[in-house]
Amino acid sequence: MTYGQDGFSRRERGERAARTHAAEDPWLGPSRRQRRQDASGGLSTPGLIGLALAAAAGVAAIGVLGAQRSASGGRTGGDPNRGSAAWRKPEIERSITIEDVPADELYRRLREPETLQRIMAPFATVETTGDGQTRWSVGHDLGSWDMRLTDDRPGEALRWEAQGDDALIRDVSVRFRAAGNRGTVVALHVSLDPPGGMLGRIATQMLGDTLPASLASKSLHYFKALVQTGEIPTTERQPAARPDPR
Amino acid sequence: MRALVWHGKEDIRCDSVTDPEIEADRDLIVKVTSCAICGSDLHLFHNFIPAMLPGDVMGHETMGEVVETGRGLNGKLKKGDRVVVPFTIVCGECDQCKRGYFSVCQKSNRKKHLADKVFGHTTAGLFGYSHLTGGYPGGQAEYLRVPFADTTVQKVPHGIPDEKLLFLSDIFPTGWQAAVQADIQPTDTVAIWGCGPVGQMTIRSAILLGAEQVVAIDRLPERLEMAEAGGAITINFEEEDVVERLNALTGGEGPEKCIDCIGMESHLSPSMPDTVYDRAKQVFMAESDRPHVLREMIYVCRPGGLISIPGVYGGLSDKIPMGAAMNKGLTFRMGQTHVQRWTADLLRRIEEEQIDPSFVITHEVSLDKGPEMYRTFRDKQDSCIKVVLKP
Numbered sequence: 001m002t003y004g005q006d007g008f009s010r011r012e013r014g015e016r017a018a019r020t021h022a023a024e025d026p027w028l029g030p031s032r033r034q035r036r037q038d039a040s041g042g043l044s045t046p047g048l049i050g051l052a053l054a055a056a057a058g059v060a061a062i063g064v065l066g067a068q069r070s071a072s073g074g075r076t077g078g079d080p081n082r083g084s085a086a087w088r089k090p091e092i093e094r095s096i097t098i099e100d101v102p103a104d105e106l107y108r109r110l111r112e113p114e115t116l117q118r119i120m121a122p123f124a125t126v127e128t129t130g131d132g133q134t135r136w137s138v139g140h141d142l143g144s145w146d147m148r149l150t151d152d153r154p155g156e157a158l159r160w161e162a163q164g165d166d167a168l169i170r171d172v173s174v175r176f177r178a179a180g181n182r183g184t185v186v187a188l189h190v191s192l193d194p195p196g197g198m199l200g201r202i203a204t205q206m207l208g209d210t211l212p213a214s215l216a217s218k219s220l221h222y223f224k225a226l227v228q229t230g231e232i233p234t235t236e237r238q239p240a241a242r243p244d245p246r
Numbered sequence: 247m248r249a250l251v252w253h254g255k256e257d258i259r260c261d262s263v264t265d266p267e268i269e270a271d272r273d274l275i276v277k278v279t280s281c282a283i284c285g286s287d288l289h290l291f292h293n294f295i296p297a298m299l300p301g302d303v304m305g306h307e308t309m310g311e312v313v314e315t316g317r318g319l320n321g322k323l324k325k326g327d328r329v330v331v332p333f334t335i336v337c338g339e340c341d342q343c344k345r346g347y348f349s350v351c352q353k354s355n356r357k358k359h360l361a362d363k364v365f366g367h368t369t370a371g372l373f374g375y376s377h378l379t380g381g382y383p384g385g386q387a388e389y390l391r392v393p394f395a396d397t398t399v400q401k402v403p404h405g406i407p408d409e410k411l412l413f414l415s416d417i418f419p420t421g422w423q424a425a426v427q428a429d430i431q432p433t434d435t436v437a438i439w440g441c442g443p444v445g446q447m448t449i450r451s452a453i454l455l456g457a458e459q460v461v462a463i464d465r466l467p468e469r470l471e472m473a474e475a476g477g478a479i480t481i482n483f484e485e486e487d488v489v490e491r492l493n494a495l496t497g498g499e500g501p502e503k504c505i506d507c508i509g510m511e512s513h514l515s516p517s518m519p520d521t522v523y524d525r526a527k528q529v530f531m532a533e534s535d536r537p538h539v540l541r542e543m544i545y546v547c548r549p550g551g552l553i554s555i556p557g558v559y560g561g562l563s564d565k566i567p568m569g570a571a572m573n574k575g576l577t578f579r580m581g582q583t584h585v586q587r588w589t590a591d592l593l594r595r596i597e598e599e600q601i602d603p604s605f606v607i608t609h610e611v612s613l614d615k616g617p618e619m620y621r622t623f624r625d626k627q628d629s630c631i632k633v634v635l636k637p
Contacts, residue, residue, distance in 0.1 A: 093490075097497035180433065180458070185497030213490075220498070 099183035103176035249387030255293040266391035271318025306333035308385025332585035338397030349582035409604035421447025424556035440507035441469035500548035509557025510535035534561030555580035
């Protein structure tokens with residue numbers, strides 16, 4: 001274990017992770033103080049991502065164990081890309097069933113810039129820059145990048161792919177399929193390129209893709225709520241005897 | 247006569263034992279023509295079921311020909327009749343039998359006091375399944391005494407080969423009950439853990455009962471192939487994440503019906519750390535069962551769904567996520583099979599060729615090869631799925 005694919009030395013990575021630890025944005029999570037509040041106030045996904053990065057920065061030794069476990073574990077199977085799971089880029093897929101809304105309508109809603117922006121909020125801030133181009137940002141430290149709509153089939157599928165190398169999310173695709181007479185199944189597939197080079201990847205592996213998967217579930221839940229009720233449920237504005245009522 | 251005899255942990259031998267005799271009026275003696283090794287025999291083989299005594303005769307999947315009858319059968323059964331012997335011995339008269347709860351018959355367990363102590367109340371007597379269930383000699387033998395014969399056995403016609411009928415004794419009704427008690431609806435996804443013989447019967451039963459999709463989980467290619475041939479979608483748990491795949495197959499909702507055809511001895515693997523924890527506790531006698539499947543089912547089952555457990559559990563299980571089970575509003579149905587509820591109907595389905603249960607047989611050998619077949623079956627060598635023994 002020497003250098004990560006991103007070319008950072010171990011020390012540099014440590015510094016980078018230490019910097020990110022204190023920052024506050026959707027990817028890095030709030031400060032330590034705020035995280036503690038989240039623990040009592042509900043599940044804050046950015047907070048979880050922050051924890052993942054803290055794990056990446058702080059526990060390289062456990063990372064080694066994690067890598068060994070992945071290499072010897074039965075789940076890696078015969079796929080050469082999965083043989084050493086530490087190097088596999090996290091790919092996650094989650095589905096949700098949306099009752100009584102046909103695929104065409106779901107497609108149309110997802111093509112609206114405002115909808116995309118709101119449901120992708122757990123992952124990144126999305127701005128439309130015109131002509132199928134969107135700019136995704138995850139905070140000043142980890143930057144922003146462009147994603148282009150590369151697949152656009154009404155009622156069937158949508159896919160955005162990152163342009164350039166600095167993207168934390170390589171691609172996002174959404175597929176729609178009818179679920180009998182029970183509505184439409186929406187499958188969200190996300191390929192990530194986590195920060196922190198190899199350590200980040202190991203951390204993501206150790207946690208079994210749990211964190212990005214919970215983000216994906218959250219996005220889908222937002223989408224379902226938005227198309228069915230016109231709003232995304234939140235506890236943000238409710239009174240509570242905490243500085244941050246979430 | 248020759249019989250397969252339990253001598254201790256992983257020690258089963260083909261010995262000579264005395265021939266059985268008629269002991270009571272409703273007894274009969276069956277000359278065994280075919281018998282089988284059941285997955286639940288492996289729990290005895292591994293000494294996970296308490297109250298086995300060295301010298302006990304094994305076996306509870308048996309069929310044959312009536313050669314001797316007691317005086318109290320009132321002509322219902324006579325010499326030369328062909329019968330399948332279900333593994334549950336039922337009196338047909340007690341309150342539980344009258345309600346159709348045959349596997350908890352109140353009369354047939356001769357060692358009721360043991361079962362009372364361990365389970366709180368007695369369960370039915372079973373063939374060849376420890377002194378907890380009556381200490382009856384089993385049917386992996388040349389001859390078998392059947393008590394309460396008129397209410398216990400299923401008479402079958404001549405002209406259909408043993409291989410099609412033998413599994414009426416256990417695995418076919420067991421898989422069938424597992425599916426029936428899951429109350430399968432046409433819109434249901436039914437997920438089945440374990441593609442051993444009971445799993446295979448459950449898969450086919452769930453399809454016969456009209457499930458929208460049936461998903462089968464195992465790790466052995468030959469078993470997954472057999473499941474696929476039966477109409478199931480398969481998941482190899484060594485290659486794929488079971489929870490993730492089941493959610494993907496159900497649009498994120500989870501399967502409505504989950505069936506555990508594994509029971510107390512989940513596959514041990516470091517990739518499923520809870521199985522290692524359970525094994526460690528088993529070694530120190532702090533837990534008797536390894537309930538990995540049960541935990542996974544509770545986690546993935548759709549809220550409001552149902553969990554059906556034909557797999558055998560023997561004692562105590564730890565770390566069952568009752569919080570998830572309760573809050574998701576799951577229904578649990580389980581139990582040893584009330585075989586006699588189903589045999590007549592299933593015999594009809596075999597005669598009508600809706601199903602031929604012999605598809606599951608991979609090995610057919612003579613009784614004296616039994617001891618080595620226990621190992622072959624346990625170790626899944628030679629693609630072994632189901633062993634039939636011929637005395």
